[in-house]
Amino acid sequence: MIRIERIRADIEALRAFTATPGAGVTRLSFSPQEGQARRYLLTEMERAGLAVREHPSGCLLGRLAGKNPGRPAVLTGSHYDTVHNGGAFDGVCGLVAALEMARSMREDGYFPSNPVEIVGFLEEEGTRFGYGLLCSAALLGLIPAEELAALRDDDGVTFADAAAACGLSLADLPAEVLRPDDLKAFVELHIEQGPVLEQYRREIGVVDCIAAMCFGQVTVCGRADHAGTTPTELRLDAMRGAVEVIGRFYEAAGQLGGGVVATVGKLVVHPGSANVVPDRVVFSVDYRCRDGGLVKRMRELLLEALEALKALGLSYQYEDGGVLPAVQMDARIMASIEEEAARLGYSSMRLPSGAGHDAMNLAEACPVGMIFLPSAGGRSHCPEENTGWEEIAKGARVLEAVVKRLCES
Numbered sequence: 238m239i240r241i242e243r244i245r246a247d248i249e250a251l252r253a254f255t256a257t258p259g260a261g262v263t264r265l266s267f268s269p270q271e272g273q274a275r276r277y278l279l280t281e282m283e284r285a286g287l288a289v290r291e292h293p294s295g296c297l298l299g300r301l302a303g304k305n306p307g308r309p310a311v312l313t314g315s316h317y318d319t320v321h322n323g324g325a326f327d328g329v330c331g332l333v334a335a336l337e338m339a340r341s342m343r344e345d346g347y348f349p350s351n352p353v354e355i356v357g358f359l360e361e362e363g364t365r366f367g368y369g370l371l372c373s374a375a376l377l378g379l380i381p382a383e384e385l386a387a388l389r390d391d392d393g394v395t396f397a398d399a400a401a402a403c404g405l406s407l408a409d410l411p412a413e414v415l416r417p418d419d420l421k422a423f424v425e426l427h428i429e430q431g432p433v434l435e436q437y438r439r440e441i442g443v444v445d446c447i448a449a450m451c452f453g454q455v456t457v458c459g460r461a462d463h464a465g466t467t468p469t470e471l472r473l474d475a476m477r478g479a480v481e482v483i484g485r486f487y488e489a490a491g492q493l494g495g496g497v498v499a500t501v502g503k504l505v506v507h508p509g510s511a512n513v514v515p516d517r518v519v520f521s522v523d524y525r526c527r528d529g530g531l532v533k534r535m536r537e538l539l540l541e542a543l544e545a546l547k548a549l550g551l552s553y554q555y556e557d558g559g560v561l562p563a564v565q566m567d568a569r570i571m572a573s574i575e576e577e578a579a580r581l582g583y584s585s586m587r588l589p590s591g592a593g594h595d596a597m598n599l600a601e602a603c604p605v606g607m608i609f610l611p612s613a614g615g616r617s618h619c620p621e622e623n624t625g626w627e628e629i630a631k632g633a634r635v636l637e638a639v640v641k642r643l644c645e646s
């Protein structure tokens with residue numbers, strides 16, 4: 238049976254492993270706080286009767302072998318790294334729910350037909366090495382071991398050295414990579430990190446897809462001049478151009494509709510003096526939509542706006558990260574989540590995820606499903622992040638039922 242007090246104890250224990258006490262949870266991959274969380278999780282997984290291992294990718298794994306240890310496993314879990322000054326529920330909620338599911342299965346004497354494996358991912362946020370969903374990619378061999386090893390944090394420490402300090406050897410990674418044959422399915426429970434479930438008063442979110450997304454960086458170039466002596470018509474003001482492009486970028490999102498979201502979250506002005514005409518403005522663009530076609534259309538409209546800068550005598554550079562296609566969740570797993578939620582008496586609704594998740598990588602290897610839980614006020618990646626204990630317990634009950642169905646089907 239899923240027990241709410243154990244879920245609470247786990248989340249409160251993990252919340253204390255932070256580099257910023259009193260200012261949210263800051264737990265970077267391979268940091269001392271992550272080491273504390275790792276020891277806690279390994280101990281609890283062992284207590285739950287799981288065979289645990291620290292995978293060379295940095296992931297924690299705990300296995301309930303069941304009746305047929307050679308069969309592909311049903312994998313479930315989430316990440317336990319955080320952003321700077323983040324919340325106690327992002328990622329951790331899904332890992333703790335999976336852990337509580339394992340305890341419940343053991344107490345109930347449940348012996349699955351397919352193995353059940355619990356996973357704790359690191360570097361999902363990309364906070365330390367600047368590369369999101371990193372350890373799940375490494376777990377599946379989606380990033381070459383040499384490339385992974387050479388990634389550096391802001392202090393110049395490589396991933397390989399940071400992992401080695403935790404006793405992990407990347408030399409072992411290629412042989413230990415999980416293959417599609419090893420996996421029957423992956424189910425991830427996660428907080429919504431947005432306001433939709435709360436708005437519609439639903440207890441369980443059934444993710445139908447993870448949105449297509451594109452990230453880029455724009456540099457608008459002009460010429461620095463005196464702010465008082467240079468007549469407007471003789472200026473090459475990079476800020477004038479940037480404002481034009483940003484305005485058209487937001488307008489494009491509004492006009493396209495279809496749930497497109499566009500964000501300019503970072504903007505740097507050079508040389509950055511109040512009395513100098515800017516010669517360079519650098520800003521980020523982030524645009525997402527469940528419809529990949531609309532993301533591509535957004536990019537076309539952005540490029541048109543950038544081309545129009547030439548008429549103002551300005552130039553530009555655009556670094557584009559490429560469009561990450563939308564990832565569809567498995568139809569049978571979505572139906573299972575809905576049916577099990579209904580059987581347990583919980584309301585549910587389908588919704589897309591605008592945030593990226595490790596489930597995107599797992600979808601390369603096996604059928605994938607995601608369960609969302611309401612986020613109070615839609616807040617996330619901040620100390621105020623909150624999801625009620627009872628709500629997490631409901632999610633864990635649905636997760637347990639769905640994992641059992643996958644094991645026995």
Ligand SMILES: [Zn+2]
Pocket residue numbers: 316327328361427
């Ligand atoms: Zn997360």
